[in-house]
Amino acid sequence: MAKEFPTELLNKYYARGVELCDAETPMVCYCGRLATGLHTMHCSRFASKVKYKCKELAKAAGEVW
Numbered sequence: 001m002a003k004e005f006p007t008e009l010l011n012k013y014y015a016r017g018v019e020l021c022d023a024e025t026p027m028v029c030y031c032g033r034l035a036t037g038l039h040t041m042h043c044s045r046f047a048s049k050v051k052y053k054c055k056e057l058a059k060a061a062g063e064v065w
């Protein structure tokens with residue numbers, strides 16, 4: 001099983017991950033609702049996408065976990 005993605009890496013890439021996800025959802029969130037800042041802050045679908053982007057960014061940067 002894959003190791004849990006460490007919180008410090010998530011924090012490190014979080015802002016960039018949110019930026020990428022925001023760019024992919026200019027109008028509608030991944031869950032189908034309107035992608036307002038207030039919504040995406042509390043949406044679990046959006047949050048899991050951000051985590052996925054953080055993993056990709058970390059991998060691309062050569063981070064190991």
Ligand SMILES: [Zn+2]
Nearest residue numbers: 029030031043
């Ligand atoms: Zn959503």
